[in-house]
Amino acid sequence: MPRAVREQQMMDAAVRTFGQRGYRAASMDEIAELAGVSKPLVYLYLNSKEDLFTACIRRESESLMAAVQAGVEPGLPADRQLWDGLQAFFTHTARNPDGWAVLHQQARAQGEPFVGEVAVLREEIVAFVTGLIGAAAREAHSDPALPDRDVAGLAQALVGAAEALAGWANVTPGVSAREAATTLMNFSWAGLENLMHGRGWQPRGD
Amino acid sequence: MPRAVREQQMMDAAVRTFGQRGYRAASMDEIAELAGVSKPLVYLYLNSKEDLFTACIRRESESLMAAVQAGVEPGLPADRQLWDGLQAFFTHTARNPDGWAVLHQQARAQGEPFVGEVAVLREEIVAFVTGLIGAAAREAHSDPALPDRDVAGLAQALVGAAEALAGWANVTPGVSAREAATTLMNFSWAGLENLMHGRGWQPRGD
Numbered sequence: 001m002p003r004a005v006r007e008q009q010m011m012d013a014a015v016r017t018f019g020q021r022g023y024r025a026a027s028m029d030e031i032a033e034l035a036g037v038s039k040p041l042v043y044l045y046l047n048s049k050e051d052l053f054t055a056c057i058r059r060e061s062e063s064l065m066a067a068v069q070a071g072v073e074p075g076l077p078a079d080r081q082l083w084d085g086l087q088a089f090f091t092h093t094a095r096n097p098d099g100w101a102v103l104h105q106q107a108r109a110q111g112e113p114f115v116g117e118v119a120v121l122r123e124e125i126v127a128f129v130t131g132l133i134g135a136a137a138r139e140a141h142s143d144p145a146l147p148d149r150d151v152a153g154l155a156q157a158l159v160g161a162a163e164a165l166a167g168w169a170n171v172t173p174g175v176s177a178r179e180a181a182t183t184l185m186n187f188s189w190a191g192l193e194n195l196m197h198g199r200g201w202q203p204r205g206d
Numbered sequence: 207m208p209r210a211v212r213e214q215q216m217m218d219a220a221v222r223t224f225g226q227r228g229y230r231a232a233s234m235d236e237i238a239e240l241a242g243v244s245k246p247l248v249y250l251y252l253n254s255k256e257d258l259f260t261a262c263i264r265r266e267s268e269s270l271m272a273a274v275q276a277g278v279e280p281g282l283p284a285d286r287q288l289w290d291g292l293q294a295f296f297t298h299t300a301r302n303p304d305g306w307a308v309l310h311q312q313a314r315a316q317g318e319p320f321v322g323e324v325a326v327l328r329e330e331i332v333a334f335v336t337g338l339i340g341a342a343a344r345e346a347h348s349d350p351a352l353p354d355r356d357v358a359g360l361a362q363a364l365v366g367a368a369e370a371l372a373g374w375a376n377v378t379p380g381v382s383a384r385e386a387a388t389t390l391m392n393f394s395w396a397g398l399e400n401l402m403h404g405r406g407w408q409p410r411g412d
Binding site: 022024025078079082105108111133136137139140146149150152153154156157158159160161162163164165167168172175179180183184186187188189190191192193194195196197201 | 228230231284285288311314317339342343345346352355356358359360362363364365366367368369370371373374378381385386389390392393394395396397398399400401402403407
């Protein structure tokens, strides 16, 4: 079996173990057993528990970011881009609950260098959403234009809301990616006031 | 000095140390020195590092929850209650950045029993916001009424957005509690679509 394939199997096992047990409680024995290899081979390929965890954070970050970017088509209207991006995000986090737990729960409070690794992903996602909201504001020709700091704050709010909903969807039976994305479109695009009066956000031609 | 007063001083020192260094890196020596007492006295009063951290989580949770509840007056219109609650929340997290870091970053990924302690606070806040959104929906007499699961999802989104904005406000120079609360009212109440067209949320008689 090629080294690259074996390495991915080890990382699959590691993401599952770190995601379900947490970084501290996860053991290299368990990861090796789940991957069906010997513990020395895990160390040979991935060096240490720290390096393995770092590799998991990077792989899961890249894969989440790639899924969101692949879901969004730049030329479309802003609400459509947001809708597509959110569906891609919630689909990915639902299919990879352990990867999401590694990124959202485990990596954040383990101190450096892990906090720094996951902060890179968060900045990328916030930058992506900031670009999207900025484009929406230009599209609407709003006057006065939204100041940059307002857009930055709105992007933070949207990313925080998406993070919370991904966690909620993953532990609440029967909440689909589409339902989570609909909730967030209703919340962030239509707004609570509209929603209270039955004017939720509606996908067009979808 | 009465024991209760000394204990609060130790916990002040502990919250600052845990919030700034993280749970693992914080040392009992440092906490004792910052509190101006001997390390054995910290152990005598608060038993262990684990118990001290648990006591910090509980104290900071109760104090945050009390601040939000004190800020909200039940009989007022729903958007006014939300506005008041958000201002109280962001004021409290801005004044207690270390307490907020303990709750939001440090406690979450340390495993049990700390994860459970902080989950209690989050459930209380989500329940409070769920009640508020539910009351707003009844106030608006919307037809069809918002299903309970939609309200639960919206509450999760709002709490997640507030968490993200509190972290952002605490590290971005010059973002006031009022600005953070305004951003979140614009985002969640008016919605991005209105905002794009210059129709943000406006406080009435405030």
